[in-house]
Amino acid sequence: MIISIVFFTAQGKKTIIKAKIRGADFVGYKCLAKMLKSAKKASKIRFGGLPLVKNSERLHILITGTTGTGKTNMLNELLPQIRLHKDRAIIVDTTGAFTDRFFDPKCDKLLNPLEKNSEQWLPWNDCFEAADFHDIASSFSNYTPKLDDFFAKNAELVLSEALKLYKDDKDIIKLIHTIIYSDNRQFAKAFRNTAVSGIISESALETSAGIQSTLGKNITSLQYLKPGGSFSIKEWFSNSNETG
Numbered sequence: 001m002i003i004s005i006v007f008f009t010a011q012g013k014k015t016i017i018k019a020k021i022r023g024a025d026f027v028g029y030k031c032l033a034k035m036l037k038s039a040k041k042a043s044k045i046r047f048g049g050l051p052l053v054k055n056s057e058r059l060h061i062l063i064t065g066t067t068g069t070g071k072t073n074m075l076n077e078l079l080p081q082i083r084l085h086k087d088r089a090i091i092v093d094t095t096g097a098f099t100d101r102f103f104d105p106k107c108d109k110l111l112n113p114l115e116k117n118s119e120q121w122l123p124w125n126d127c128f129e130a131a132d133f134h135d136i137a138s139s140f141s142n143y144t145p146k147l148d149d150f151f152a153k154n155a156e157l158v159l160s161e162a163l164k165l166y167k168d169d170k171d172i173i174k175l176i177h178t179i180i181y182s183d184n185r186q187f188a189k190a191f192r193n194t195a196v197s198g199i200i201s202e203s204a205l206e207t208s209a210g211i212q213s214t215l216g217k218n219i220t221s222l223q224y225l226k227p228g229g230s231f232s233i234k235e236w237f238s239n240s241n242e243t244g
Contacts, residue, residue, distance in 0.1 A: 045081055047074055076101070109236060113224040120229030123163055123222070124170040128234070133160045133167075140218045154199050155215040161194045172225050180216045180223075187212050 027035070029050045036042040036051055043052035052061075063071050079102050082089050093099050103110065105117060112118045123136045137160035143152040159179070166175050178190045184205045191200040200208045 044085055045078065047077060072097075109231070111231075111233075113226060119231035120226050121231045121233070122170055122172055122225060122227075122229040124167055125230060125232040126234045127163065127167065133163045136160075136163060140222070142214075142218055151210045151214040154196070154211050155218060158191065158196050158200060158211055158215055159219065161191060161196045165190070165194070170227075172222065172227055172229075176219070176223055179212065179219060184209050184212070 029048065033042070033050050036053065041054045043054045043057055045052050045057050063074055065071055075098070079089065079091075079098070083102075091098050091102075099110070102108075110118045111121055113120075127133050127136060134156075137156050140159060141152065141156040143149060143156050162175055162179060165178075166172075178187065182190065185202055188200050188202045188205070188208050191197055194200075200211065202208075
């Protein structure tokens with residue numbers, strides 16, 4: 001009886017293995033690395049010795065985990081590989097840790113108006129077509145379609161028009177003064193004969209004031225920009241000679 005149970009148990013396990021229809025296999029990272037390499041699907045980017053799937057480097061990658069699980073270490077491993085292969089990366093460094101460790105002034109570009117060695121950027125430097133003004137304005141907007149905030153939505157439109165007003169002289173000081181420091185009547189007067197004159201006017205000062213207040217909060221960071229900046233993010237992207 002015992003022999004029969006052992007026999008049928010063994011046969012059952014074999015049947016289960018052979019009857020696998022679909023699904024992924026769980027293998028060790030070394031085995032997976034060999035599989036990718038033999039299939040010629042191994043990327044040049046690796047984490048802990050395990051390559052990514054080839055051509056997936058620019059797809060979305062989620063790095064998540066609690067404190068101390070190695071998220072920062074993965075980025076510390078990634079950035080030297082990007083530099084080694086002469087690729088480029090944009091790093092939003094809120095703590096300054098990556099800048100301290102990896103920044104190379106010979107080839108990298110720093111965008112922080114509070115730093116002495118920062119590139120000097122102005123919003124007009126990346127406005128080459130009419131649609132670019134709206135794109136830049138939306139970057140400084142807190143508008144959420146689900147909420148459909150009237151003031152937030154129109155503040156975005158007004159900023160787009162304001163950028164067009166000063167596109168010739170690229171005067172960041174005038175832009176800031178018009179939006180943040182001018183009184184209601186001066187603010188409305190600045191946008192007379194523009195696409196937003198219907199919502200910014202002396203006959204609707206309360207509406208204009210609400211939009212001006214919202215817009216002023218959105219562009220506070222622009223006050224730190226210095227006049228005369230010539231750095232363009234788009235041109236940096238399109239320049240194949242850049243390696244930083």
